[in-house]
Amino acid sequence: MNILVIGGSFGGLTVAYDLRRRLRKHDCRITVIAKERRFIFIPSLPWVAMGKKSIADISFDLERPLERKGISFVEDAVLRIDPEQGKVHTGSDSHDYDHLVIATGHRSANEAVPGLGPFDGPGHSLMSPPEAEEARDTWRAFLEDPGPVVVGCAPGASCLGPAYEFAFEIDHMLKRRRLRHKVPIVFVTPEPFLGHFGVGGFGKAQQFFEGEFAQRDIRYVTSAAVTKITAESVELADGTTFESRYSLIIPPLGGARAVADSPGLANPKGFIPVDRHYRHKDFPNIHAVGVAVALPPVEDTPVPVNFPKTGHMTEQMAKIAARDIAAEISGGESTSHELMAECIMDMGGEAAHMVADPVRPPRNVSEMSKGRRWLWAKRFFANYFLWKMKRGATRSPKWVW
Ligand SMILES: Cc1cc2nc3c(=O)[nH]c(=O)nc-3n(C[C@H](O)[C@H](O)[C@H](O)COP(=O)(O)OP(=O)(O)OC[C@H]3O[C@@H](n4cnc5c(N)ncnc54)[C@H](O)[C@@H]3O)c2cc1C
Known part of the structure; x- marks a missing residue:
């Protein structure tokens, strides 16, 4: 066999x-x-x-x-x-x-929006190792001469979490370098509200992310359909154009x-x-x-x-x-069995822990919490998972995703 x-x-x-x-x-x-x-x-x-x-x-x-x-x-x-x-x-x-x-x-599917990148257009991405390395190198160059940034997801995207993580992490890094005042950040997403994540939202996710974006002075546009990315801008279907010197948009x-x-x-x-x-x-x-x-x-x-x-x-x-x-x-x-989802999102200096069980609503469990401890858990889990996969084990402790 x-x-x-x-x-x-x-x-x-x-x-x-x-x-x-x-x-x-x-x-x-x-x-x-x-x-x-x-x-x-x-x-x-x-x-x-x-x-x-x-x-x-x-x-x-x-x-x-x-x-x-x-x-x-x-x-x-x-x-x-x-x-x-x-x-x-x-x-x-x-x-x-x-x-x-x-x-x-x-x-x-970078062909879905003209300019989605990085190897097909001026946009950046982090969906694969070469793209994440390109995003790192160009981000370092950008820090030498910073300007407006647009982060988000294209219409039809399904992997939305990394765009949120990137927005939170650059906000945190820019503040630590005292550069945030030079970098207006706009977050564009096809989601009808923040924290929808393609699963209809869960628990208090919408209020949580709206609060976090407001607190961090990250402007956001929901139900946004990105139609074009150029080296200087991100354009939406309703005609809105945002100036952007660094655009990281997750593709469908x-x-x-x-x-x-x-x-x-x-x-x-x-x-x-x-x-x-x-x-x-x-x-x-x-x-x-x-x-x-x-x-x-x-x-x-x-x-x-x-x-x-x-x-x-x-x-x-x-x-x-x-x-x-x-x-x-x-x-x-x-x-x-029905699939459940458990994720830890790095928010720069702290992290959010999210559980949706089952992933598709209605649910038995919809939970969110935030704290520095979740960032430690995320760091620990990344190493643990590599160790586990190297050893050929297939079980994970329940709390760590
Ligand atoms: C930036 C980013 C952040 C993420 N963060 C999280 C997170 O925090 N938590 C979470 O739970 N999930 C997260 N995800 C999702 C998670 O990474 C995916 O769910 C997971 O990688 C899917 O695993 P997979 O085995 O289906 O496919 P993949 O991980 O994409 O692996 C595909 C495999 O198939 C092989 N392959 C592809 N085509 C061929 C071919 N033609 N011939 C031979 N081999 C081929 C590749 O070499 C690879 O080994 C994230 C995803 C991204 C992109």
């Missing part, structure tokens, strides 16, 4: 480790294919953009930890999946599978090209339709987890905002999928 996992990040690693724990080695061979040979703790990319961490600090090489657990690792880029034949094609090879798990994450996401280019696998955006066990709706021997999965928005909003897929949610999906595959191969129970 051959189980092939595409992706070596939150989803792919969690599935591979969890399956290895559940299935005997002589019953099945597990292989992880990833185009990037390092696991990178993506939630720390805002710290890379702020120059607080390097990519080396937040990553490790995948091969040895996987092989120690009896999981093969192949560093290669998948170009196409043929679900009818049960084959995965890379540029130089093809791999057969009995069970396939797709955990290929996202593609930044699409599914990975390899998935989008494989007929019959994904929806038009390249995301994969799944059932409650994260099993493909048409191909029962394919599961998908994490950002690769198609999850509908919670509601229609005047400017589109999509449903987020966090690392914490990805881990939960991966464990449900692994249990389902293991149940099919060796018997046992397949279970599923």
Whole structure:
């Protein structure tokens, strides 16, 4: 029995480790294919953009930890999946599978707004390691001659938290350097209100973020549809133009090209339709987890905002999928549950801890709290998670996301 996992990040690693724990080695061979040979703790990319961490600090090489657990690792880029034949094609090879798990994450759809960057336009981003490094280098240059800044998200974005983090962190850094008076900050978001986060808001999030933005003198525009980013400005659909010498706008996401280019696998955006066990709706021997999965928005909003897929949610999906595959191969129970989300947002000098359970309203738990202790928890958790993934453990203490 051959189980092939595409992706070596939150989803792919969690599935591979969890399956290895559940299935005997002589019953099945597990292989992880990833185009990037390092696991990178993506939630720390805002710290890379702020120059607080390097990519080396937040990553490790995948091969040895996987092989120690009896999981093969192949560093290669998948170009196409043929679900009818049960084959995965890379540029130089093809791999057969009995069970396939797709955990290929996202593609930044920078083409959605002219000027989204950094490699397609003058805007900046932090959705990937090279983009976070570019944001860091250009931010350092900007500090030499500061001016107005616009931070936010493009219409259809789903990963909104990092834009808030970046706005809070630059506010904090600029104040410490006594430069804040030279840098008006505008936050633009497609959300109908602050703290919506693509999940309809939760608890007192709206009041909390409105208060924090007011306190920090960060001007904000909600239901904002960014239509163009130039080297000097950010333009909205209603004609408003903000002067900006540094614009960091989070793009909407699409599914990975390899998935989008494989007929019959994904929806038009390249995301994969799944059932409650994260099993493909048409191909029962394919599961998908994490950002690769198609999850509908919670509601229609005047400017589109999509449903987020966090690392914490990805881990939960991966464990449900692994249990389902293991149940099919060796018997046992397949279970599923509603996803919950727990996040810690760095606010510069302190942090906010947020819990929404389940993520989709109505909820049993909607909680927010703020304090310096959450910043320590976030720092601790980033290191703990790297350690845990290197060791091949798949359990996390409940309070740390
Ligand atoms: C800036 C930022 C901050 C975030 N902060 C948080 C946070 O604080 N808390 C939180 O819970 N979540 C956060 N998230 C979300 C979290 O990072 C994602 O939910 C998580 O990374 C999704 O994991 P994944 O395995 O689905 O995909 P990814 O992490 O995107 O990994 C995709 C994997 O697939 C591989 N791959 C892709 N295409 C191919 C191909 N063609 N062939 C072979 N391999 C391929 C890649 O190499 C990679 O290994 C943040 C995201 C960003 C961008």
